[in-house]
Amino acid sequence: MEFRGDANQRIARISAHLTPQMEAKNSVIGRENCRAKGGNPGFKVAILGAAGGIGQSLSLLMKMNPLVSLLHLYDVVNAPGVTADVSHMDTGAVVRGFLGAKQLEDALTGMDLVIIPAGIPRKPGMTRDDLFKINAGIVKTLCEGVAKCCPNAIVNLISNPVNSTVPIAAEVFKKAGTYDPKKLLGVTTLDVARANTFVAEVLGLDPREVDVPVVGGHAGVTILPLLSQVKPPSSFTPQEIEYLTNRIQNGGTEVVEAKAGAGSATLSMAYAAAKFADACLRGLRGDANVVECSFVASQVTELAFFATKVRLGRTGAEEVYQLGPLNEYERIGLEKAKDELAGSIQKGVEFIRK
Numbered sequence: 001m002e003f004r005g006d007a008n009q010r011i012a013r014i015s016a017h018l019t020p021q022m023e024a025k026n027s028v029i030g031r032e033n034c035r036a037k038g039g040n041p042g043f044k045v046a047i048l049g050a051a052g053g054i055g056q057s058l059s060l061l062m063k064m065n066p067l068v069s070l071l072h073l074y075d076v077v078n079a080p081g082v083t084a085d086v087s088h089m090d091t092g093a094v095v096r097g098f099l100g101a102k103q104l105e106d107a108l109t110g111m112d113l114v115i116i117p118a119g120i121p122r123k124p125g126m127t128r129d130d131l132f133k134i135n136a137g138i139v140k141t142l143c144e145g146v147a148k149c150c151p152n153a154i155v156n157l158i159s160n161p162v163n164s165t166v167p168i169a170a171e172v173f174k175k176a177g178t179y180d181p182k183k184l185l186g187v188t189t190l191d192v193a194r195a196n197t198f199v200a201e202v203l204g205l206d207p208r209e210v211d212v213p214v215v216g217g218h219a220g221v222t223i224l225p226l227l228s229q230v231k232p233p234s235s236f237t238p239q240e241i242e243y244l245t246n247r248i249q250n251g252g253t254e255v256v257e258a259k260a261g262a263g264s265a266t267l268s269m270a271y272a273a274a275k276f277a278d279a280c281l282r283g284l285r286g287d288a289n290v291v292e293c294s295f296v297a298s299q300v301t302e303l304a305f306f307a308t309k310v311r312l313g314r315t316g317a318e319e320v321y322q323l324g325p326l327n328e329y330e331r332i333g334l335e336k337a338k339d340e341l342a343g344s345i346q347k348g349v350e351f352i353r354k
């Protein structure tokens, strides 16, 4: 009887948390009184924009990551549904949902890593810069929350245009007095995933065996694959170089056009974001030799931000690698990339300083 009593109490506690009244009473969408808190040692991760095309798949993938003990899912719509759904996966991370601006601070407090895929995606005919008007304000607000509630967190910024949203985030953090350049990382992993895939197709290799550094930024000509540095060492014909460079630079547009108005890359992006977040968490844990490409504060060129390989450690991007030797084709590409990047970075900075 004693056992039944305990069990009934437990069931009553859990059921109480399933009622809409209780959900409304709690400021957080979760199961606060449940015994099952996961108990995993691990990192606390928030996804801002978790109910979106990227956000939902990314939430699923981060729930599967054994390095995550607590997963906060925040959005201005549909966070409760995504949270309920993902929370039923029998993996270690405990999931809590947060809906709307009033719950942003709760979503962010105590986080080690904040991943931001919030904002509108492109439709055919648009450039990433066309998203600036709406996404700049969204990123500003969310980063103000980060500065206030988890100023030491690593931030993975996905929202486009990344070439401008990363400078926006940096300016917000500077204004708040919390800026640590090592901790602000623009996510360019999808460019690398595409480059590895397309190069592997041309070489007839398994993409997992291929490593293509992609530097510069994350839009059109600013996406600069360094095919001369591909591993395993490979040579390409001029036609192959032209084809691969164009396809990698326009990979996002290829998906936008194929989706024909229904958005941009979400599944491959969630995969790439989860891969990059996992690298950040392994760095935070102290693993050695965690190296990924990312758009970060940089002294590699004269520009304040630039994507190159970085080494991820306990404090974020602890080392920013130089470009290495470039061939003539890549040197010309670099100049074009820098010209466009300079304007995008300036636009982001001015948005906050104006």
Ligand SMILES: NC(=O)c1ccc[n+]([C@@H]2O[C@H](COP(=O)([O-])OP(=O)(O)OC[C@H]3O[C@@H](n4cnc5c(N)ncnc54)[C@H](O)[C@@H]3O)[C@@H](O)[C@H]2O)c1
Pocket (backbone or CB within 6 Å): 048, 049, 050, 051, 052, 053, 054, 055, 074, 075, 076, 077, 117, 118, 119, 120, 121, 122, 131, 135, 138, 141, 142, 157, 158, 159, 160, 161, 162, 187, 188, 189, 190, 191, 218, 263, 264, 265, 266, 269
């Ligand atoms: N860095 C990259 O490689 C890369 C790749 C693909 C997409 N993106 C960008 O990621 C962004 C999201 O793309 P998507 O396809 O997931 O779009 P989506 O419209 O499917 O989802 C965006 C989500 O953001 C939410 N949102 C809007 N304002 C918010 C706010 N203030 N706070 C929290 N959440 C908010 C929306 O409610 C929505 O759920 C776009 O800007 C897109 O261009 C970047």
Ligand SMILES: O=C(O)C[C@H](O)C(=O)O
Pocket (backbone or CB within 6 Å): 121, 122, 128, 160, 190, 218, 251, 252, 253, 255, 256, 264, 265
């Ligand atoms: O192309 C887009 O608009 C989305 C994203 O930046 C991508 O590269 O897929």
